[in-house]
Amino acid sequence: MSEMGYVAVREMKIGFRNPWAYSFMALFAMFMVSLLIINSQGYVSGYSGTSGTMLNLALYLLPLMALMLGSFSLTAEKEEGNWELLSTYPLGTWSLLAGKYIGLSIVLLSIVSFGFGLSGAASWLSGSGFDFLTYQQLLVFSIGLSLFFLGLAMLIGTIARNRWQALTIAVGVWFFAIIAWPSILIALLGMMPYPWIKPAVTTLTFLNPAELTRLFTVVKLGGGSTLGPEYYNWMVWIRSNWGTPVFIGVMLLWIGTMLAISFGLWERGRSRG
Amino acid sequence: MDNHLVRFDGVHKSFKGKTAIEDLHLYIRRGEAVALCGGNGAGKSTLLRMVAGILRPTRGSISVNGHDWLENRQNYARQIGYMPDDYRFSPGLTAMETMLFWARLRGLGKTRAKEVLSMVGLSDTGSKPVASFSKGMRQRVLFAQALLAEPPLVIMDEPTNGLDPFWMNTFVTLVHQAVSNGQTLLFSTHQLEIAEALADRIVFLRDGNVILDRKREDIHLTNETEGMQQVFRELFGISGGFSRHEDKL
Numbered sequence: 001m002s003e004m005g006y007v008a009v010r011e012m013k014i015g016f017r018n019p020w021a022y023s024f025m026a027l028f029a030m031f032m033v034s035l036l037i038i039n040s041q042g043y044v045s046g047y048s049g050t051s052g053t054m055l056n057l058a059l060y061l062l063p064l065m066a067l068m069l070g071s072f073s074l075t076a077e078k079e080e081g082n083w084e085l086l087s088t089y090p091l092g093t094w095s096l097l098a099g100k101y102i103g104l105s106i107v108l109l110s111i112v113s114f115g116f117g118l119s120g121a122a123s124w125l126s127g128s129g130f131d132f133l134t135y136q137q138l139l140v141f142s143i144g145l146s147l148f149f150l151g152l153a154m155l156i157g158t159i160a161r162n163r164w165q166a167l168t169i170a171v172g173v174w175f176f177a178i179i180a181w182p183s184i185l186i187a188l189l190g191m192m193p194y195p196w197i198k199p200a201v202t203t204l205t206f207l208n209p210a211e212l213t214r215l216f217t218v219v220k221l222g223g224g225s226t227l228g229p230e231y232y233n234w235m236v237w238i239r240s241n242w243g244t245p246v247f248i249g250v251m252l253l254w255i256g257t258m259l260a261i262s263f264g265l266w267e268r269g270r271s272r273g
Numbered sequence: 274m275d276n277h278l279v280r281f282d283g284v285h286k287s288f289k290g291k292t293a294i295e296d297l298h299l300y301i302r303r304g305e306a307v308a309l310c311g312g313n314g315a316g317k318s319t320l321l322r323m324v325a326g327i328l329r330p331t332r333g334s335i336s337v338n339g340h341d342w343l344e345n346r347q348n349y350a351r352q353i354g355y356m357p358d359d360y361r362f363s364p365g366l367t368a369m370e371t372m373l374f375w376a377r378l379r380g381l382g383k384t385r386a387k388e389v390l391s392m393v394g395l396s397d398t399g400s401k402p403v404a405s406f407s408k409g410m411r412q413r414v415l416f417a418q419a420l421l422a423e424p425p426l427v428i429m430d431e432p433t434n435g436l437d438p439f440w441m442n443t444f445v446t447l448v449h450q451a452v453s454n455g456q457t458l459l460f461s462t463h464q465l466e467i468a469e470a471l472a473d474r475i476v477f478l479r480d481g482n483v484i485l486d487r488k489r490e491d492i493h494l495t496n497e498t499e500g501m502q503q504v505f506r507e508l509f510g511i512s513g514g515f516s517r518h519e520d521k522l
Contacts, residue, residue, distance in 0.1 A: 006377045010366070017365030080361040088325045088355040089378045090347040273329030 003091050004099040011073065011103025016110075020072075024065045025111045031057050032119035036126075047223025051134055055217060058142045062112065063178055063210055066149035067156065067170035070104050074157025075166045093266045097259055101154055108146045116142065134221060141217040144251060148209035151255035158262040177210050185211075201230050209254055216247050278303045278425055278457045279324060284333035286319055286481075293319045294481040297333070301474075303425070306448070306458040308472035310465065315478040317461035318358065321430050324459065325355040338425050351379075354419035358430035358461075360411075362403045368414055369399035372421075379422040389417035392447065394440070408435030416444065420451065427451060429460035433467050445470050 001009075015021055035054055077083040086096065116139050152173065160166035176184065185204060189197050205211050215231065216238055218224065224235040237243055279301040286294040294316045301307050309317040322328045324335055326342045326349055334341060337352040362371060368390060376386040390396050393413035398406070403414060412435050419427050433441055448471050452458055462468050468475050469489060477485040 001377075003378060006374060010370075010374050013370065014363055014365045076363070080363065081357055081359055082361075082363065084322070084327050085355065085357055085360060086378075087327050088350055088353060089375070090350040091378050092347070271329065273323075273327070 003095040004102070007091075007096055007099025008103035008106070011100050012106050014073075015069070015104060015107030018069075020069065021107055021111060024061075024069070025114050028061055028065070028111060028115040029118045031061065032115045033122055036119050036123050047218055047221035047226070051138060051221055052223070054138055055141065055214060058138070058145060059178055059210060059214060062142055062145045063149040064170070064174045065111070066108055066146045067153045067174055068167065069108065070101075070150045070153025071157040071160060071166035071170050072163050073100060073104060074154060075160050075163045079162050087270065093270065094263055097154060097262055097266065101150065101255075101259060104150055104153075105147060108150060109143060112139070112142045112146055137217055137220050141213055144213045144216075144247075145210060148213060148251060148254060151258035152209070154262045155258045155265075158265045177208050181208060181211060198230055198233075205234075206250070209251075212247075212250070216243075219243075276302050278305075278338055279459065280334075280336045281320075281324070282334050282336075284320075284323065284330045284335060286316075286323060286328065287331050292481050294323070294330075297481075297483065299476065299483065299486070301457060301459060303457055304452060304455055306452050306471055306473045307460075308468035308475045309459070309461040309478060310463075310468055310475055311478035314480075316481040317478055318430055319481075320478070321355075321428050321459065321461055324426075325353060325428050326350060327355075351422070352425050354422065354424040354427045356415045356419040356427070356429040356432055358434065360415060362406075362411060362414075364402065364404045366403060367400050368395060368403040368406070371403050372399075372414065372418060375418045376421055381421060385421060389420055390414075392420070393417045394443070409437055409440055412436055413440065413444075416447070420447075423454070423456065425455075426457045426459065429458070431462060432460055433462065433464060441467075 156169045219235050219238040277300040281297050281299040284297040311317055340349045340352055342349045372386040474488050
């Protein structure tokens with residue numbers, strides 16, 4: 001196994017023994033099952049009130065979870081002195097960052113899978129439930145969201161000096177990217193000349209992974225008509241054969257960019273000493 | 274042939290305009306045990322962290338066994354083992370898991386990890402969470418990881434902090450074994466009796482400068498029975514001796 005693998009295994013062990021991970025797991029599972037109970041008389045298929053609510057639930061909870069778990073993991077290495085000690089080992093910065101990302105991804109995806117698995121099993125037992133494609137799309141949405149924000153968490157953990165700073169930045173990012181985003185978007189677009197609106201929507205959407213993932217999922221669930229005419233081109237490419245591969249490519253590029261910036265900052269810190 | 278394992282050539286280190294180490298020229302031979310002594314803020318830890326590759330000199334160069342950190346970090350890292358002063362173990366991992374992680378990063382396996390834990394008397398506690406260990410036990414784990422790959426240079430920052438008298442003696446024995454195996458030692462300590470017990474050569478620092486660099490037996494020859502304490506009093510103007518071990522806990 002490579003050094004990256006050893007770091008990933010260590011990260012998984014620490015992650016699965018971290019009480020925070022189980023708190024998040026319990027919270028997420030509880031919300032998923034609650035939603036199921038609320039919809040106990042119905043059958044969820046495509047983009048509906050229930051699937052929309054599940055999207056919002058995942059949108060509020062999963063980015064915050066990923067940001068906190070990821071950024072705390074990196075800042076803990078600095079605070080505890082482990083980063084300094086590992087600097088004296090023949091371990092590259094990239095192996096450390098990528099290994100931590102992989103290990104934390106597995107922990108996060110386990111949390112997401114547990115929540116979905118529990119609600120899926122409960123819905124199947126109760127007779128009400130999800131159309132399989134809808135269920136699959138919501139799971140993909142949750143996984144994509146977690147991986148996106150974990151990449152961002154690695155950057156936050158790199159910049160922050162300690163866990164308090166990481167928490168402040170993570171909550172700030174979460175607030176702007178999730179809670180305040182629709183209001184900010186409307187306000188910004190309202191100030192722009194009309195010809196700028198479509199390019200601005202495109203650029204701003206690519207800059208916010210939560211919005212990007214949400215749009216992709218809503219269109220895939222068949223709810224594209226709720227988005228409005230500015231998103232017509234989005235609907236066309238997402239529904240095309242290239243939609244999913246391009247989305248995955250953008251996701252990998254986004255995560256890769258976050259890790260690359262983190263790598264650059266760590267290396268700059270090391271060489272400046 | 275240059276018999277110097279460690280070379281500090283004109284090393285200068287400053288932090289935001291404040292000088293921590295000033296134009297240092299220090300050369301350590303293979304197989305030597307060198308103690309860095311001095312008061313708080315003398316530059317001992319800064320010097321150790323520079324040779325460990327954690328900090329970069331502002332000017333000058335440091336090489337270990339002919340390797341410079343700037344040229345090849347991985348090869349440089351293979352020349353050293355570092356025991357930090359301030360370190361907190363990650364919660365959730367046992368002593369064996371922690372040691373095994375470090376061992377794997379050095380290309381070693383479970384056998385060596387068990388061996389070093391056994392060397393420091395922790396073979397029975399391998400399955401316990403290392404974060405729950407006492408200060409002394411944690412120091413022993415840190416010391417063990419520094420010896421994992423039997424590096425040419427072992428760097429230790431205040432290695433005897435938190436050790437009880439029994440383990441202090443065992444530590445001295447282990448260090449002597451490492452030196453007799455050909456390893457070179459560079460460590461800092463506030464405890465002059467440790468410097469006397471372990472070091473062939475003692476370097477006193479003050480305000481980032483070397484103010485005395487002498488072999489241990491030469492210090493005793495010059496200062497008769499008072500030895501190190503006398504030197505410390507003369508150099509630092511402190512009466513009544515050095516900082517006590519209990520003060521460090």
